[in-house]
Amino acid sequence: MRSLHLYYRQLGTALTLCMILFCSTRLFNHHRAAPEISPKDPAPSIVSSTPQPAIPTIEETMLTLGNGGSIQKLLTGFGVDKDTALNIATTFSQYVPHKNLKAGQNFSVRYVRSEQGIKIESFQAQSSIDQKVVITKTDGRYIGKAEQIQLTPVVHVFEGKVNSSFYSAALKAGVPTKLVQEAVDVLSYVVNFQHGIQAGASFKILCDALRNDKGDIIQIKQLRFVSLQTGGQDHKLFAFTQEGKVRFFNEKGESVVRSLLQTPLNAAQLRVTSGFSNNRRHPILGYCRAHKGVDFGAPTGTPVLAAGEGRVIFCGWSGGGYGNLVHLRHSGGYETKYAHLKSISKGIRPGAVVSQRQVLGGVGMTGTATGPHLHFEVILNKCHINPMKVSALPSLKLTGGILKKFEAVKSTTQQEMVSFVHTKATGL
Numbered sequence: 226m227r228s229l230h231l232y233y234r235q236l237g238t239a240l241t242l243c244m245i246l247f248c249s250t251r252l253f254n255h256h257r258a259a260p261e262i263s264p265k266d267p268a269p270s271i272v273s274s275t276p277q278p279a280i281p282t283i284e285e286t287m288l289t290l291g292n293g294g295s296i297q298k299l300l301t302g303f304g305v306d307k308d309t310a311l312n313i314a315t316t317f318s319q320y321v322p323h324k325n326l327k328a329g330q331n332f333s334v335r336y337v338r339s340e341q342g343i344k345i346e347s348f349q350a351q352s353s354i355d356q357k358v359v360i361t362k363t364d365g366r367y368i369g370k371a372e373q374i375q376l377t378p379v380v381h382v383f384e385g386k387v388n389s390s391f392y393s394a395a396l397k398a399g400v401p402t403k404l405v406q407e408a409v410d411v412l413s414y415v416v417n418f419q420h421g422i423q424a425g426a427s428f429k430i431l432c433d434a435l436r437n438d439k440g441d442i443i444q445i446k447q448l449r450f451v452s453l454q455t456g457g458q459d460h461k462l463f464a465f466t467q468e469g470k471v472r473f474f475n476e477k478g479e480s481v482v483r484s485l486l487q488t489p490l491n492a493a494q495l496r497v498t499s500g501f502s503n504n505r506r507h508p509i510l511g512y513c514r515a516h517k518g519v520d521f522g523a524p525t526g527t528p529v530l531a532a533g534e535g536r537v538i539f540c541g542w543s544g545g546g547y548g549n550l551v552h553l554r555h556s557g558g559y560e561t562k563y564a565h566l567k568s569i570s571k572g573i574r575p576g577a578v579v580s581q582r583q584v585l586g587g588v589g590m591t592g593t594a595t596g597p598h599l600h601f602e603v604i605l606n607k608c609h610i611n612p613m614k615v616s617a618l619p620s621l622k623l624t625g626g627i628l629k630k631f632e633a634v635k636s637t638t639q640q641e642m643v644s645f646v647h648t649k650a651t652g653l
């Protein structure tokens with residue numbers, strides 16, 4: 226009996242242990258199956274079969290019209306549905322006709338990407354220098370409007386250093402082509418663009434300009450001042466307007482227009498002598514006493530310009546190594562010769578009157594020439610003189626009240642130069 230009693234007691238203990246074990250296992254498993262989440266725990270990843278609504282993100286991009294392209298094609302290519310693309314293109318054409326759009330036109334686009342494709346929120350483009358067209362989505366419809374771009378007249382200064390050519394240095398400094406050409410034109414009366422500029426020469430160009438609301442210079446207006454500092458020389462030329470006509474004057478109030486050009490060539494293609502690394506084909510560049518002229522190394526075909534107004538006294542093939550030659554007679558006892566020409570322009574014939582800068586022909590290497598260059602001579606009263614030392618009289622010198630007005634303009638321009646540099650230096 227005693228042993229049976231013990232048995233039951235032992236069985237009871239064993240059962241109790243089993244129950245405790247069972248219950249704790251269940252509890253443990255339950256805890257594993259459904260963990261309690263405290264606010265500190267990271268959010269669990271929920272895999273749901275129903276799609277959650279995506280938060281629309283507005284993105285921005287720039288679309289550029291290609292050759293022969295249209296707004297409609299541009300938009301459908303971007304992923305916009307045909308109807309919307311047509312709608313936007315039609316709205317835009319109410320402001321800018323399709324035929325007026327050019328390749329390269331940029332469109333600023335704000336859009337939303339969705340499963341149904343690209344949804345345009347706004348579409349805008351600059352339609353003229355001071356106007357932009359903005360198309361926005363309002364209540365599901367695309368509405369266009371023209372907005373004025375505020376433009377502020379400002380003074381802008383370009384500056385740089387010449388390495389190989391004035392022309393390329395100015396373009397590198399961001400000077401627009403038309404403005405470079407204007408600067409070259411006024412400087413070519415007083416500067417020899419090949420021998421009178423040394424590598425390292427510095428220049429400044431001041432002009433009137435228009436600035437947009439973003440602070441960008443968007444249009445260059447009038448050239449007002451150009452300076453060129455080279456080899457101890459400091460050329461400063463100021464624009465001065467009289468009776469609606471703009472002329473350039475040096476610091477003394479003398480017109481830069483001289484009876485003869487220092488550079489009788491299109492200076493765009495001229496490289497400065499010291500920047501001429503490949504000059505072994507024609508070692509003599511500069512005034513040569515032996516052959517009484519100045520040689521300008523320039524690519525074949527570069528337009529050769531009449532240095533001054535005059536009359537043709539000879540043109541055609543000439544002996545003495547000149548090759549094709551044009552010989553002009555000017556006022557004041559001056560004559561000029563242009564040799565080694567590849568070609569002579571139509572209308573250049575003995576007796577013909579030419580104007581300053583009229584194209585006489587193209588640079589070549591006819592006659593005795595080892596490379597394409599212009600051989601240029603200046604003769605004064607039958608004697609050869611160094612063209613680089615020709616100090617032809619200015620065509621006009623300001624005096625009296627007009628000179629006073631010029632002095633005021635000059636002073637304003639100089640002040641603008643100073644304050645522009647100051648503005649730039651302070652980063653305003």
Ligand SMILES: [Zn+2]
Pocket residue numbers: 513516518519520599600601
């Ligand atoms: Zn020569």
